Amino acid sequence: MKKVVVSGIRPTGDAHIGNYLGAIKYFVDLQNDDNECYYFVADLHALTTHPEPSILKKAVPEVVKTYLACGVDPKKAVLYVQSSAPAISELFMLLSNIAAVPLLQRCKVYQTQIKEEHKNDNFGLLGYPVLMAADILAHQANLVPVGEDQIPHLEMARDFAQAFNRRYKEVFVEPQAMLKKPIRIPGIDGKGKMSKSKGNTINLTDSYENIEKKLLVAPTDPKRARRNDPGTPNACPVIFEMHKLVSSKNQVKTINEECKRAGIGCRDCKKILIVNMEKMIKPIRERYKELETKPFIITEILAEGGEKAQKHIEKTIDAAANTMGIFRY
Ligand code: SF4
Known part of the structure; x- marks a missing residue:
């Protein structure tokens, strides 16, 4: 039997290779593995941090364009905007009566956002796990691709499903986490993870010239000050790490050996990477x-996707509402 997979996409523009290799590629594999996939742009979730409305409006189609360009196929996966399936908001309302406030307050992600990131402490932020549970439970999802940082949210969705099923009757499937293999994508400045906020990205829309410009100035093993100095590839924070992500196994093996015996210069090594990066991005x-x-x-894709998603979840939400004593008149 096909597994139902649900995952959300943050509506942020300028996707970079980290987004592609760390998430989007995985979504494409899941759709091609004959799962029943529902991928949504989380516009309602985005509201918790008060984005500029015109920016949010622009970001939604942009992120969809990126996913389609990367290979998400609307014939294989349902691609929709969260707010276009209003039954999700209804389920959020129903589940909010199951979600215990102290549990939400203890949520680590919420605490970090309030205390360390000083985000606006609004109900949307506190209730984020409830809306996320609604996104998942509405589809009766079996599998949810998550990074390690999202596991607490998924556990809450399972908690809410269990609490509902126990209090009323069995309505919801308990979703399982599909732990994504963490992929470390270094920023081009060599100072940690690639991130839009740090401005150290290679974007999926970068031209060949831009990719070249960015990679030619990226730091390498500091011990290779001169062409004849042997290097340590594992001390090369950007180029060798990126080779491991986009170059062939043979190329990585050769570069590893040649770098150690100063058989290849950093400029030539970077040029090989630039060619491979362009091959992936073009x-x-x-x-x-x-x-x-x-x-x-x-x-068209989003209108059709919204309709399909709404249709797919209505039965479950009606069952949940009826079970709680709510009837449509
Ligand atoms: S040869 Fe390549 S792997 Fe070695 S230090 Fe230079 S850029 Fe890094």
Whole structure:
């Protein structure tokens, strides 16, 4: 039997190779593995941090364009915007009567956002795990791809499903986590993870010239000050790490050996990486550009996806509401 997979996408623009290798590629594999996939753009979740409305409005189609360009196929996966399936908001309302406030307050992610990131302490932020549970439980999801940091949220969704099923009757499937293999994508400045906020990214829409410009100045093993100095690839914070992600196994093996005996210079090593990076990004960049000329395609896909998602969840939400004593008149 097909497994139902649900996952949310944050509506942020300028996707980079970290987003692709760490998440989007995985979504494409899941859809191709004959699962029943529902991928949504989490516009309601985004409201918790008060994005500028015009920016949020623009970011939604942009993120969809990126996912389509990367290979998410609307014939294989349902792609929709969270707010276009309003039954999710209804389930959020129903589940909020199950969710214990102290449990939400103890949530580590919430605490970090309030205490360390000084985010606005609103109910949306506190109730984030309830809305996330609604996203998942509405579809009766079996599997939810998550990073380690999202496990507490998924456990809460399971808790709410169990609490509901215990208090009323068995309505919800308890979702299981599919732990994504963590992939470390270094920023081009060599100072930690690739991140849009640090401005150290290679974007999926970068031209060949941009990729070249960014990688040619990226730091390498500091011990290779001169061409003849032997290096330690594992001390090369950007280039060797990226080779491991985008170059062939043979190329990585050769670079590893040649770097150690100063058989290859850093510039030539970078050039090999630039070619491989371009090979990966070019088809994505070209599909993205093509989609930019056809905005109606995005509108159609999202309208159809919203309809399909709403249809898929209505039965479950009606069952949950009826079980709680709510009837439609
Ligand atoms: S040869 Fe390549 S792997 Fe070695 S230090 Fe230079 S850039 Fe890094």
